[in-house]
Amino acid sequence: MTGILADSLGLMPPKASTFAPAVDFWFDFTLWVSIFFFVLIIGLMMIFMVMYRRRPGVRAIVTPTHSTVLELSWTIIPTILVVLMFWGGFKTYMDQRVMPSGAYEIGVNAKQWAWEFTYPNGIRHPELHVPKDVPVVLTMFSDDVLHSFFIPAFRVKMDVMRGRYTKLWFQATLASPPGGYYPVLCTEYCGTSHSTMVTKCVVHETRAEFDQWLRDADPLKKLTPEQYDEYVRDPAAFIAAHPDIQGLQSPADMGRKLWDTKGCKQCHSIDGKVGTGPSWLGIWGAQHEFSNAPPAVVEENYVRESIENPRAKALKGYAANAMPTYQGRITDREIDSIIAFIKTLKSGSETK
Amino acid sequence: MSSLNPAAAGPLVGAPAADNYLTHSRGFWSWAATLDHKRIGVMYLAGIFTMFLVGGLFAVLLRSVLLTPDAAAGGVKTIVDANMYNRFFTLHGAVMVFIVIIPGIPAALGNFVLPLMLGAKDVAFPRLNLCSFYLWLIGTAMALASLYWGGVDTGWTFYTPYSTKVGSSGAFGGVVPVVAGAFVLGFSSIFTGLNFIVTIHKLRPPGMTWFRMPLFLWGTYATAVIQVLATPVLGITLLLLLAERLLGIGFFDSELGGDPVLFQHFFWFYSHPAVYIMILPAMGVMSELISVFSHKHIFGYKFIAFSSVAIAILGFLVWGHHMFTSGQSELLGVIFSAITFSIAIPSAVKMFNWLTTLYKGSIDFKAPMCYALSFMWIFGIGGLTGLFLGMMGLDQHLHDTYFVVAHFHYVMAGTIFVFFGAIHYWWPKMTGRMYDEGAAVLASLLMFIGFNMTFFIQFLMGTRGMPRRYYAYRPEFQFHHIVSTMGSYVMLAAVLLLIYVLIKSLRSGRPAPANPWGAGSMEWQCASPPPHDNFKTPPPVVDAYDYESLEWDERVGGYVHRGRRGGPAATH
Numbered sequence: 001m002t003g004i005l006a007d008s009l010g011l012m013p014p015k016a017s018t019f020a021p022a023v024d025f026w027f028d029f030t031l032w033v034s035i036f037f038f039v040l041i042i043g044l045m046m047i048f049m050v051m052y053r054r055r056p057g058v059r060a061i062v063t064p065t066h067s068t069v070l071e072l073s074w075t076i077i078p079t080i081l082v083v084l085m086f087w088g089g090f091k092t093y094m095d096q097r098v099m100p101s102g103a104y105e106i107g108v109n110a111k112q113w114a115w116e117f118t119y120p121n122g123i124r125h126p127e128l129h130v131p132k133d134v135p136v137v138l139t140m141f142s143d144d145v146l147h148s149f150f151i152p153a154f155r156v157k158m159d160v161m162r163g164r165y166t167k168l169w170f171q172a173t174l175a176s177p178p179g180g181y182y183p184v185l186c187t188e189y190c191g192t193s194h195s196t197m198v199t200k201c202v203v204h205e206t207r208a209e210f211d212q213w214l215r216d217a218d219p220l221k222k223l224t225p226e227q228y229d230e231y232v233r234d235p236a237a238f239i240a241a242h243p244d245i246q247g248l249q250s251p252a253d254m255g256r257k258l259w260d261t262k263g264c265k266q267c268h269s270i271d272g273k274v275g276t277g278p279s280w281l282g283i284w285g286a287q288h289e290f291s292n293a294p295p296a297v298v299e300e301n302y303v304r305e306s307i308e309n310p311r312a313k314a315l316k317g318y319a320a321n322a323m324p325t326y327q328g329r330i331t332d333r334e335i336d337s338i339i340a341f342i343k344t345l346k347s348g349s350e351t352k
Numbered sequence: 353m354s355s356l357n358p359a360a361a362g363p364l365v366g367a368p369a370a371d372n373y374l375t376h377s378r379g380f381w382s383w384a385a386t387l388d389h390k391r392i393g394v395m396y397l398a399g400i401f402t403m404f405l406v407g408g409l410f411a412v413l414l415r416s417v418l419l420t421p422d423a424a425a426g427g428v429k430t431i432v433d434a435n436m437y438n439r440f441f442t443l444h445g446a447v448m449v450f451i452v453i454i455p456g457i458p459a460a461l462g463n464f465v466l467p468l469m470l471g472a473k474d475v476a477f478p479r480l481n482l483c484s485f486y487l488w489l490i491g492t493a494m495a496l497a498s499l500y501w502g503g504v505d506t507g508w509t510f511y512t513p514y515s516t517k518v519g520s521s522g523a524f525g526g527v528v529p530v531v532a533g534a535f536v537l538g539f540s541s542i543f544t545g546l547n548f549i550v551t552i553h554k555l556r557p558p559g560m561t562w563f564r565m566p567l568f569l570w571g572t573y574a575t576a577v578i579q580v581l582a583t584p585v586l587g588i589t590l591l592l593l594l595a596e597r598l599l600g601i602g603f604f605d606s607e608l609g610g611d612p613v614l615f616q617h618f619f620w621f622y623s624h625p626a627v628y629i630m631i632l633p634a635m636g637v638m639s640e641l642i643s644v645f646s647h648k649h650i651f652g653y654k655f656i657a658f659s660s661v662a663i664a665i666l667g668f669l670v671w672g673h674h675m676f677t678s679g680q681s682e683l684l685g686v687i688f689s690a691i692t693f694s695i696a697i698p699s700a701v702k703m704f705n706w707l708t709t710l711y712k713g714s715i716d717f718k719a720p721m722c723y724a725l726s727f728m729w730i731f732g733i734g735g736l737t738g739l740f741l742g743m744m745g746l747d748q749h750l751h752d753t754y755f756v757v758a759h760f761h762y763v764m765a766g767t768i769f770v771f772f773g774a775i776h777y778w779w780p781k782m783t784g785r786m787y788d789e790g791a792a793v794l795a796s797l798l799m800f801i802g803f804n805m806t807f808f809i810q811f812l813m814g815t816r817g818m819p820r821r822y823y824a825y826r827p828e829f830q831f832h833h834i835v836s837t838m839g840s841y842v843m844l845a846a847v848l849l850l851i852y853v854l855i856k857s858l859r860s861g862r863p864a865p866a867n868p869w870g871a872g873s874m875e876w877q878c879a880s881p882p883p884h885d886n887f888k889t890p891p892p893v894v895d896a897y898d899y900e901s902l903e904w905d906e907r908v909g910g911y912v913h914r915g916r917r918g919g920p921a922a923t924h
Contacts, residue, residue, distance in 0.1 A: 011815045023749055027815070030743065034736035041703055041732055045725065048710040052646070053717070060648040060714040060899065071655050074704040075697060082693040085743055090686060092745020097682050145514040146612065148677060148752060152817025155749040157677045161613070162513065163606020166679045183826070187752040187819040189507045191514060192434050195422075195822035321517070 003028035016174040016182055016203065017154035019096055024155075026088040033081055096156065099169050103135040110160040111143035111324045113193040114263025115184060123218045124329060126261035128184055128201040130172055131210035137169045143324045148188035151201055159188055175205040192276060193266040216246035220254065220333045228333060255341025258334055267322065270345055276322050278315060282347030289316045303339050372784065376884040387478035390882060392485050393464030394782060397775070399485075400452055400460050403492060404768075405847070407447035412844055414440040415806070415837040422824030434823040438505035439526075441821060443498075445508030446530060450537050451492050453764055454626060456771045457633035458579075459488065459544050462572050465778060466548060468875035468882060469566050471557045471890045476550040480543050487540035494533030498526035507821060509623070510590075512604035512615040516597040528594065535590045538583045541629070545579030548572055559893035563657065566873040566896040567650060570657040571636020574664040578625045578632075582668065586622035589615065613678055620671035627764060628667040632660055634770035635702055638724055641773055642706045644871040645721035646713025649897040652705040659698035666695040676747045685744055692742040699735050703728065718869070719792035723773030726800040727766055734762030737811065755814025761807045769799070772850065779854070780868050784881040785861030791853045798846035805839025865910025872896045876911075 003024030006012045012024050052060075106128070107118035117128050130136050140149055140160040149168060150157040158168040176182055181200035190197065204210035215222075222245060223231060231238040235250040242248070249257070259265050259280075267276035288302075289295050293313045296302055305312055308327040314320035373390045376382075383391055417437050432440075463481065467474050475481050498504050504526040506515040515527055552573050556565070592603045593615070602608020604615040635656075643650040650656065672680060672688030706728065715721070737759045740746050750756060773796075780786055813832045818825060825833070867876040873896040878887055894901075905912045 006815070011812065013817050019745075019748075023745055026743060027740065027746055027749075030740050030746070034739065037700075038732050038736060041707055042729055044707055045710060045728055048707070048713070049715055049717075049725065052710065052713050052715050054647075054714045058714060060646060061712040062649070062900070063651075063712050065649045065651055065653065065897075067652075070704075070708065071652055071701070075701055078700045079697055082696050082739065085739055086690055086693045089689060089743025089745045089747070092743070093676075093685065093689075093748065094682070096745060096748055145517065146511055150752075150817070150819065152749070157748050157751055159678045161606075161679065163612055164679060183817070185817070185819050189438075189511070189514070189821040191505070192438065194438075195434065195819075195824040 003031075005031050013152040014174060014182070015153070016176075017151075017156065017170045017172055019092065019155045019170065020153070020173075022092045022095065026085070026092060029088060030085055033085070037078075096169075099137050099167055100135045103137040103169060104130070105137050105139065106130070108138045108140040108149060108160065109143065109329065110140065110147035110149070110186070110197075111263060112145065112191050112322075113186070113197040113266040114261075115149075115186075115197065115199045116262070116329065119214055119217070121214060123214060123221065125217050126263075127181075127199055129204060129210060129213050129217075130201070131204050131207045132172050132175050134207065135169060135171045137167060140166050140168065145190050146188045147186045147190050147197065150185045150187040151182055152185070153182040153201075157187060172203040174203065176201070176203045196266065219245050219248040220337070221331065223333075232336070251337045251340035252344045253341075254334075255337035255339070258330075258338055259341060262326075262330070262334075264338075272347075277318055280342050280345050282345065284343050284345065288313070290314055291316050291320065298342075300339055303342060304335055307335060307338070371883060372879065372881040373884045374784070374881050385482070387474070387482055388884065389463050389467050389474050389478065389481060390782075390886075392481050393460055393462075396455065396463060396485055396488065397460040397782075399489065399492070400456055403447055403451045404456075406496075407444055407452055408844070408847060410440050410444035410447065412840055414444060415840040417823070418825075418833045419830075419837050421827045421830050421833075435505065437823045438507075438821070439503035442504045442507050446495060446504070446534070449508055449626070449764070450534050451488075451495065453630045453767060453771075454537075454541060455488060455544070456630070457637060457767070457774060458548070458572055458575055458629075459484070459540070461637070461771075461774050461778060462548065462633060463544070464782060465875055466551060466569065466572060467555070468781075468878065468886055469569055469873050469896075470551070470555050470560065471874045471877075471887055471893070472551065472555040473885050473887070475547045476554055477547050481547055484540045484543035484547070487536050487543065491533045491535075491537035491540060494529045494536060496533075498529040498533075501526045501529065504530045509619060510593060510615075511619075512593065512596070512610075513606075513612060516593060516605060525597075527597065531590050531593055535587050535594075538587045538590075541579050542583045545576035545583070548576040549580065552576075557890045557893055563654065564893060564895065567639035567653065567656055567660075568633075568636035568873075570660045571632045571634075571639070574660040575629050575632045575636075578629050578664050578667065582622045582625040582629075585618060586626075589618035589622065592618070613675070613680060616675055616678055617671070617680075620674045621668075624671040624674065625664075625667045627760075628663055630764055630767050632663060634727070634767035635660065637770050637774045637777075638702075638706060638727060640871070640873070641720050641724035641770075641777060642709050643897050644777075644869050645716045645718060645724070646710050647716070647870060647899050648709055648713035649895075649899070650705070651708040651711075652701075653897070655701055656705050659701045662698040663695060666691060666698075670695060673742060673747075676744050677751050689742055689744050693739075696735065696739060696742070699731075703732065703735070716869075717793065718776075718789060719787075719796050720773040720777035720869075722793050722796040722800075723769045723776070726796065726803075727769045727773070729800075730762055730766040730769060730803065733808070734759060734766050737762065749817075750814060752820055753814035754810040754818045754820055757820045758807045758810035758814060761810075765803070765807075769796075769803075772796070772799070775854075777869070778875075779857065780864030781875060781880050781882065783858060783861070784864050785857045786864050786868065787853050787857035787861055791849060791856075795846050795849040795853060798842055798849065802839045802842030802844075802846055805842060806836050807839070809835045809839075862909075865908045867902070867911040868909070870899060870902045870904070870911035872898055872902065 002021050005028050006024050109116040116124055116126055118124050142160045142162045147160040148157060149160055154170045156168055156170050158166050160166060181202050184199045184201045186197035239248050269275050269279040270281055272279045272281040283298050286298050287295055288298060290313045310323035310325060373388055417431050506527055552569060595601045596603050602610040604610040604612055606612055639650055639656055670688055670692045672684050673692045676685050741750055776792055809832045813829050818829050864880040866879050874891055877891045901914045902911045903914050
């Protein structure tokens with residue numbers, strides 16, 4: 001099954017899941033039927049427009065005003081065609097909606113305006129990574145408003161909402177090229193930064209490659225308590241001594257990466273630009289006024305509280321309920337990294 | 353012609369009557385407190401056309417924003433930020449749907465034409481009719497007032513929980529006035545529908561049976577039934593939304609014990625039939641235009657009439673096709689998909705009947721006909737692309753992409769073509785003046801080209817996976833967006849030309865005869881513009897699509913009934 005017209009005209013994204021050929025086939029079927037009827041109706045219309053254009057002194061020819069045979073034929077023939085289309089849509093839909101058993105399960109959390117994926121080993125990561133040829137079931141939940149999970153290359157889409165889990169499954173058939181990815185998009189309007197609520201889906205060629213990625217996905221998590229103490233005391237020396245720990249960088253750099261991937265940057269700039277939330281530039285040590293609490297200085301405990309319980313202190317001049325809580329979605333070590341990053345953002349030291 | 357005695361000329365021939373509905377009384381209150389359906393129709397038309405320009409302005413602005421992809425993707429957004437863009441598309445949608453297209457044909461043109469087509473003096477409830485106009489005015493003012501509170505950024509669909517919890521920051525927010533405005537507009541729509549139902553039932557002249565009514569009345573009647581039955585659900589839904597936003601009562605918010613998908617069911621229970629509120633009157637006008645300008649009896653009258661009724665009924669049962677990816681049960685989805693396909697049939701039946709009407713006709717490419725033929729093309733594409741979206745498996749891919757945006761513009765904005773065609777068609781009757789045919793045809797061609805440039809390419813973006821309501825987008829789509837935006841500029845030029853044509857006609861148009869097009873329905877049997885009480889005596893009921901007895905009369909510059917030549921009107 002494939003779509004001849006859709007493929008030759010490049011109408012569809014790459015076919016990267018088991019659903020893509022069937023979806024493209026039925027797309028093509030409907031396209032052929034549509035082209036046939038469009039050409040039939042508009043073609044005849046144009047012929048009539050030329051043949052029967054008004055000429056002086058020539059009146060319209062009186063023809064029958066009714067024909068049961070005609071009416072029935074243009075009722076019944078389209079009916080047969082749409083029954084076929086319904087069947088095609090139904091069959092593809094049921095394949096998409098019936099979850100396979102024994103699939104690899106990944107949790108999806110959506111919030112304004114970031115995706116987060118929870119893997120079976122407890123790793124939370126902003127990118128979706130899956131192995132090729134393995135059925136994957138996503139169990140999805142939103143922290144706030146409606147979102148919709150969409151991977152064009154897989155031909156799958158499902159709304160994500162608060163108060164109810166929704167599920168979606170796919171089986172990737174085409175590994176993403178090295179360094180490349182398939183876009184993951186939010187397709188249910190969710191506010192200011194809706195259009196940047198996008199992330200990457202990386203399909204690994206083999207299960208082993210995927211497992212390797214998963215082991216290295218969260219270097220902070222890999223460290224034992226003793227190792228972590230050692231890392232915090234002297235990050236540069238620790239990193240130099242442990243080249244086997246992939247992706248480990250200084251706490252401030254780790255914090256910057258978290259800012260980039262955990263959704264912080266959608267509202268908090270690091271260049272002083274006012275967004276939905278205050279910019280982090282020069283914020284460390286500043287005095288903040290609140291509409292519901294006595295003033296406080298920006299230091300470790302305030303940052304931690306703002307991440308875990310953002311509504312406890314409502315900063316004047318900003319919406320009180322814009323920020324979702326990160327409680328349970330962010331580790332202590334990650335908060336440490338973010339604090340380390342904020343400390344580096346001093347006014348005048350422009351960090352782009 | 354002007355030397356004719358107006359009283360002797362009577363209603364049959366096109367001498368402009370000295371005393372017509374425009375000159376019958378003067379002064380502000382003679383319009384503001386009028387009960388004349390014709391004046392109410394004209395006021396509606398002026399208001400709706402003005403709001404069409406407002407909605408169109410938002411469209412041109414948002415299309416201009418989309419000329420460049422995004423700062424992050426290497427481009428630069430020069431015009432506005434994402435918050436402003438979100439307000440543009442929300443207001444574009446809300447204004448066009450609730451304020452322009454839904455009342456467009458029924459309230460503006462229907463009000464003017466419907467009683468005339470029945471040979472009646474007015475609608476059944478003239479006061480309710482005026483009330484309906486003022487509700488439209490108030491609802492529109494409320495919706496625009498939201499701009500004062502920072503506008504609305506929820507999208508015209510007001511999906512919860514965004515609309516109740518976040519959207520449009522500020523305690524009050526622009527959401528409240530817009531939603532309240534849509535509530536008031538709903539009542540305006542209900543009153544119009546109610547009025548038309550009663551008028552068609554009770555004020556038909558003796559001899560005009562249901563199947564002798566012009567098809568525009570069938571379209572309007574089917575529309576009115578939907579307006580009366582579906583719009584209250586929108587009203588209730590919007591009240592629930594306001595109760596949740598302002599009073600914290602949980603209907604839709606899961607934190608308050610509500611159901612997040614419930615709002616969508618309620619909303620589409622109205623808003624899908626609302627699509628048919630938009631398109632059925634347009635289809636009614638189409639049946640008139642195609643027949644009149646082919647000078648040929650409409651083909652398959654009963655099938656067209658019944659297909660309007662079928663669409664109205666089935667239209668109530670397909671709302672769930674907006675929700676194939678919403679998390680509604682799979683079984684529901686299957687049922688909605690099946691009914692959705694069944695509604696394709698009556699729409700196709702209408703297309704085939706119009707086509708057959710053209711066959712062996714005498715096709716006159718006047719501006720209304722150009723708009724009507726454009727609609728055949730546009731609705732052909734709009735209807736056929738609906739098939740893709742009705743297929744559940746395909747909708748998983750296409751839902752909420754530009755494919756959907758293109759599809760519903762080809763359907764809903766396509767009705768604007770019929771609206772414009774209808775304005776030109778009844779313009780001589782409304783104003784007593786003809787318009788510049790050449791310029792009007794040019795405007796319709798520009799409109800057609802601009803429309804297809806703007807929206808056809810959006811199908812290609814959609815299948816490639818470009819989501820709707822995106823401020824920033826991937827650079828691979830920039831070419832598509834530029835073409836689309838250029839198309840919107842062409843449409844802007846077309847609309848400006850159209851305004852020029854209409855204003856020029858008002859200032860210096862040649863006086864219109866009673867029947868400039870050779871149409872058979874009754875509104876063309878009274879003078880242009882009609883006298884205050886339309887008909888002194890009810891005109892005889894004839895077959896509205898019989899053109900055999902009509903012929904061109906050089907002396908009046910219009911068509912007259914063959915049997916009635918040489919009557920008092922023809923005396924010199």
